Amino acid sequence: MTAPRPYALLAELTYRCPLHCPYCSNPARARNDAELTTAEWHRVLREATELGVLQVGFSGGEPLVRRDLAELVHGAREAKLYTNLITSGVGLDESRANELREAGLDSVQLSFQSDDVDLADEIAGVRAHQPKLAAASFIRAAGIPLSLNFVIHRRNIDRLPQMIGLAEALGAERVELANVQFYGWAFLNRAALLPTREQVARAREVATAAKARLAGKIDIFYVLPDYYETRPKPCLNGWGQRYLTVNPIGDVLPCPTASSAIPDLHFENVRARSLDWIWRQSESFNRFRGTEWMPEPCRSCPQKEIDFGGCRCQAALLTGSAANTDPVCSLSPNRVRVDAVLRDLNPSIVGAFDWMPRVNPNKEAAATLDREVTR
């Protein structure tokens, strides 16, 4: 099918990060090539605008690790892009916040692990909570709109009311309460992260009530825990339809988790090809574009233009083939695999001793990781 125009680019500037969250969105095993340079990113941003992209999210890893971040924000604004910074806040002092505002940064999404300092630091694997609170105040003082992002899982899901309270106290305009999705590090740590059915039911009530109470004041965005749903999420609004990701080493991905979840897919690199060619012509962007690739039960399903068959990465991770229906769907012959995970859930696995903290690329026990990945 012909390629539509994309709307948003996720620019993953680095895999480096001072935090070690067990659900990190970095690939569990990242390639160790050199990060894109400032000039290369500037070119990517210009090419993205030419392709139709309107928004860029600077992410990572921790994007503040890049000393050229303000320069990149400035370049994005020159290219007329709306600029979001998706950050842990660690490394954001007053002068950096002002520098980013001067560069034209439109909005900041600041992650928190919990409202409770001890739990937050335990999850992050480092004392990050206080610096995050300071970062929030620097962002407010600089006059940049603030969103708070929480990844929700078994350890913190019962504190949803307090976490929403933190967002109110910090003057956030928006809160994202995202139930952890199981890819990469989160997939490896699923046994310790998956909430119980009871927890999920309560959390949904809390989020719904808070949404009503804070309407017009804080915009609350709740991401469902999809293992507990019966229909899959409309992942990416369809493969290769609206979004693209460029990772730290320049690979262009239809989805940020695709590089580790779908090993048989080859991704093109901005060092070798134009973004335009990759978006329109590459095999990786075209493989699951549209509805032609769909197997049954999707092919004849009236929902196929609504959920697009769900998530390709989830199909790959849970069924062994990215071309299968997302097994979250109750119509999928593989739904039994999701049900088995839910049935085997052991709620007594709750602590930092039960998960594997994320390691920085190039560091620490790669051998240990290999064992975990293949076990």
Place this chain on the structure above:
Amino acid sequence: MLIPAQIADDARPRLARGVRLQIDGTTGKSVLLFPEGILELNETAQEILTRCDGRPLSDIACALAEEYDVDLATLAADVREVLADLQRRKLVELA
């Protein structure tokens, strides 16, 4: 916070912080850009928002009624409806 049932004539609507009004180079249409969101505007919304520059709602309605030669009461109702919707979505603030 409760959204008032009707926006007053002297309310001064403006884009909320972090919201940008821009021409989409691909379609030539106006879009609102905001955190994690893009809203393509229809002509009515675009005409209203380009006038949200600090003047009161009544002036915006008057200017549009004159330009399009429409009944002021009808137009003011349309303007209120569009702005109330955008305010609910935190894209517009009233001063």
